[in-house]
Amino acid sequence: MLYNDSYYIRPKEASRKLSMAYKIRTPVYMYGVTGSGKTALVKDFLAHKKYSVFSAAKVSPEEINISKDGKEKIVVIDDLHFVTGVSERKSYEELIIKLLEQGNIWLLLISRSPMPGWLISIYIHYAFITIPESDFYLTREEQILFLKENNIILNEKQEDEIIKFTEGFPIAIRLLAINGGDLRTATQELCNYLESYVYDQWDIELQEFFMQTSIVDNFTEELASMITGKSNVAVLLARAQEMGNFFVSDGVNGIWEYRWQMRDSMRLRLKKKWNNERINPLYHHAGLYYEMHDKIPEALSMYEQCNDKESISRVLIANARKNPASGHYFEMRKYYLSLPEEKILENPLLIAGMSMLQSMLMNIDESERWYEALKDFAKTHICSERREAKSRLLYLDIGLPHRGIVNLVDILKHAGTLIKDRGATLPEFSVTSNLPSMMNGGKDFCDWSKHDNELAASIGIMVEFVLGKYGKGLVSLALAESYLEKGMDGYRVMTLAEKGKLAAESGGKIEQCFVATGILVWLSIINGNADYAEEQLLVFRERAEKEAERLLFNIDAMLCRIYLYQCKYPKINEWMKTAPQENAEFSTMERLRYLTKARVYLQMGKLNQACSILEKMLYYADVMKRTYIMIESYLLLSIAWYRMGRKDWTVNLQKCIDMSEEYGFVRIISREGIAVIKLLKSNKLVWKNEDFKNRVISECAQMAEFYPKYLERGTDGEIKLSENALKILKMQAEGMSIKNIAERLSIKESTVKYHCGETYRKLNAKSKLEAINEARKRNLI
Incomplete structure (x- = not known):
């Protein structure tokens, strides 16, 4: 296949700015990594004009002399990134000022990096027009045209793959064309290009720094220092910035991240130039950093890369000391499950960890098998191993998720006696599992809610004693939540929640504060003040960012629940981008986020997806004895079935009502307000308690009045656009004109305009820009 080297497409935005600068003779500073097309644009733009071009890599400032003969001249100074010495920079600074002051010179400066600090004062004083690298990127349309010119015809799927590879980057498109559209070969050629034309021009120290830090996807200065052993990381990063625009994140929030082309090529370079003896310590040091910062899955990944089995074993044992809320059992399951059984049986921590993990994975028989193995270990060992x-x-008697709360009162009493009388110690527990609930947290305590006051009086103090820091404020918060669910006096609930919160803040755990905040947030929502609920939760989120990042996922899920009441669709769509993938392996620790996602699906009208999640949740609730989740799932499933037109929707709602009546839970139903009130009035439903029925329907009516569009089908980003309308909108976002869109889709321009008008109307937009922005907010494009 022949490559047409004569075909050139000017990048629109860069060309527009250059033309504007030429008309008013404003100096230009353009930058971009090698291969972005800077020099090519200048050559094409000045093809029929006289101009002088100098490379700062080859010419000293003293050698650049432009006569003052009054004639207008064009001067291009390329490769400014090579100007690194202090005296050399000073000389170039003086030269640039001199040229600009002559008055007859249109000056173009070209570099690989954004405007460097030593030129900032000139840049501001002489009002340069900047053409950044992003302006050189080609649109989808331009890329496809370029490839067509080189006899590469693609279907839509192939186009998507290529656009993802090139990202509009000119050299990537050119290499793809040269290689006949072969992505694999083009990728290798791109790495070779960077190797020959970029990396070899750097000093050895900078090359090695890039190679060493490429082993991680992103890094902080501290991590880079730990990997490389260098103390001058900040200096090296500053030099790297001056050498070119190689970062997608250059220190924002302390994070540095290479462009994928740079990262991948540096990884290949590392493997080519260094042997495993030199590479393995890099991964080991990265693993240590992650381990020190409690980023355990990342640490294991690094240790695995260098085959450091000793460190992997150490990390797994350390994690087994933690409870499921603070540990990383699910994320590390691959490593636990690959351990030889004989290795596990040597360590009581690993045996207990396996029992806990298998319970979390809902492998009940396996969990109990490991529990029995731990009992055998205790019988056959002595001293510290036996005590452990x-x-x-x-710990497992109390904490194994699948066992529910059967005999838990007796177990806790026994634990209290052992701790008090025999000096026994217990590992740290988490009652909440990072959820904003005691009743529906680490275990389901609905049965205790039936006797809440009695249990609080009889075992409350003992439970708080056994649980240590996690017990601070527990009784007050448990009562507050029980009263909340039963629809009892709001002021009493608030008083208990605040009391529990203060207790937790006085030497307790932030997880308990999350429970207190969750209760107070629900009180605000129930009273029609979702905005204040959002404010409360955002304040707590700020604290969690500093003290307990592990809570953030569930805090954000709860925020999404609030957004559903507020109908803040863009925020809901943002949350959905981070929501767990329900079709991947089911994680019991994601239960709050799964149920939140099911509600979003209901609002989107994606009923099959909602049902898929809810059926999984019902299975989980049955196996793991989760009454509250079972009630909630039956309720949401009844809404989904009703909206699907299924006549048997009442079966699910009846189960929900029967269980809610048994426990006296009003709020679990009434929270759904407008989404369920019509269903509750069906004469096919049987209520055993008329007073309970009236309270539920009354509160539902109140919630419906407060939030009339809650879970209203189709009111989110799921605006229905036809296939052609979506294609047109995407092409508009890529900068294509109506004429070009019509040609591309082989339809009339009037048809394109019609689709645009309908799209603007549906998105409530007055212009193309508004429509594109709104579509992006709603995750349509």
Whole structure:
């Protein structure tokens, strides 16, 4: 296949700015990494004009002399990124000022990096027009045209793959054309290009720094220092910035990230130039950094890369000391499950960890098998190993998720006696599992809610004692939540929640504060003040960012629940981008986020997807004895079935009502307000308690009045656009004109205009820009 080297497409935005600068003779500073097309644009633009071009890499400032003969001249100074010495920079600074002051010179400066600090004062004083690298990127239309000119015809799927590869980057498109559209070969050629034309021009120290830090996807200065062993990381990063625009994140929030082309090519370079003996310590040091910062899955990944089995084993044992809320059991399951059984049986921590992990994975028989193995270990060992095993057995008796709360009162009393009388110690527990609930947290305590006051009086103090820091404020918060669910006096609920919050803040755990905040947030929502609920939760989120990042996922899920009441669709769509993938392996620790996602699907009208999640949740609730989640899932499933037109929707709602009546839970139903009130009035439903029915329907009516569009089908970003309308909108976002869109889709321009008008109307937009922005907010494009 022949490559047409004569075909050139001017990047629109860069060309527009250059033309504007030429008309008014404003100096220009353009930058971009090698291969972005800077020099090519200048050559094409000045093809029929006289101009002088100098490379700062080859010519000293003293050699550049432009006569003052009054004639207008065009001067191009390229490769400014090579000007690194202090005296050399000073000389070039003086030269640039001299040229600009002559009055007859249109000056173009070209570099690989954004405007450097040593030129900032000139840049501001002489009002340069900047043409950044992004302006040189080609649109989808331009890329496809370029490839067509080189006899590469693609279907839409192939186009998508190529656009993802090139990202509009000119050299990538050119290499793709040269290689006949072969992505693999083009990728290799791109790496070779960077190797020959970029990296070899750097000093050895900078080359090695890039190679070493490329082993991670992104890094902080501290991580880079730990990987490389260098103390001058900040200096090296500053030099790297001056050498070119190689970062997608250049220190924003302390994070540095290479462009994928740079990262991948540097990884290849590292493997080519260094042997494993030199590479493995890099991964080991990165693993240590992640381990020190409690980024355990990342640490394991690094240790795995360098085959550091000793460190992997150490990390797995350390994680087994933690409870499921603070540990990383699910994320590390691959490593646990690959351990040889004989290795596990040597350590009581690993045995207990396996029992807990298998319970979390809903492998009940396996969990109990490992529990029995731990009992055997306790019988056959002595001294500290025996004490450790017994401590872990007691921990599992209380904490194994699948066992529910059967006999838990007796187990807790026994634990209290052992701690008080025999000096026994227990590993740290999490009652909440990072959820904003005691009743529906680490375990389901709905059955205790039936006797809340009695249990609080009889075992409350003992439970708080056994749980240590996690017990601070527990009784007050448990009562507050129980009263909240039963629809009891709001002021009493608030008083107990605030009391529990203060207790937790006085030497307790932030997880309990999350429960208190969750209760107060629900009180605000129930009273029609979702905006204040959002404010409360955002304030707590700021604290969690500093003290407990592990809570953020569930805080954000709860925020999304609030957004559903507020109908803040862009925020809901933003949350959906981070929501767990329900079709991947089911994680029991994601239960709050799964149920939140099911509600979003209901609002989107994606009923099959909602049902898929809810059926999984019902299975989980049954296996793991989760009454509250079972009630909630039946309720949401009844809404989904009703909206699907299924006549048997009442089966699910009846189960929900029967269980809610048994426990006296009003709010679990009434929270759904307008989404369920019509269903509740069906004469096919049987209520055993008329007073309970009236309270539920009354509160539902109140919630419906407060939030009339809650879960209203089709009111989110799921605006229905036809296939052609979506294609047109995407092409508009890529900068294509109506004429070009019509040609591309082989339809009339009037048809394109019609689709545009309909799209603007549906998005409530007055212009193309508004429509594109709104579509992006709604995750349509």
